[in-house]
Amino acid sequence: DIQMTQSPSTLSASVGDRLTITCRATQSISDWLAWYQQKPGRAPKLLIYKASSLQSGVPSRFSGSGSGTEFTLTISSLQPDDFATYYCQQYNSYSLTFGGGTKVEIK
């Protein structure tokens, strides 16, 4: 199975900060990579698909990049609503896998 490793696992930041979260795959997944945001007690929400495509309705401060085995999620200017946990996911193989998550906390 393809393993996904996210870093950092926790990130402390302030409103207005620029954030970057990294996700690495153990083998090439082309650009079949998605990013999700999850808040406590809620289902995950799709932010980015196909590594860099913004899901409809998601603010443009979110962006994704990468291909092969290295990917990043960037939040250009952190807003109060963005404090949450973020997961990457590969959907290149039939056995899909998620990263371990990155919790974005208020500094």
Place this chain on the structure above:
Amino acid sequence: QLVETGGGLIQPGGSLRLSCAASGFIVSSNYMSWVRQAPGRGLEWVSVIYGGDNTYYADSVKGRFTISRDSSKNTLYLQMTSLRVEDTAVYYCVRGGRLARFDYWGQGTLVTVSS
């Protein structure tokens, strides 16, 4: 919209069937998955069904869980048998699978396996 039902408290070794009623799209025309999240933990993909009832399972549930769908009811199911304490989690029904992003999620249903 996806609405899961069927969760609850079950003893180890027991069985439970989760249901997921879909509206707004056709279950049988899409990849449909189950994803779970143990308390305080990350997301774990469990199973997918697509095409002519093709299925895949995570190693952790293979041989114990069965995914299926009923086209007449536009509903997805997850039959869980030989349940273990480590199966305790919120189970989400999701539209998506291989090469298909997970764009619609249900609200989740909690399964607690405990004696």
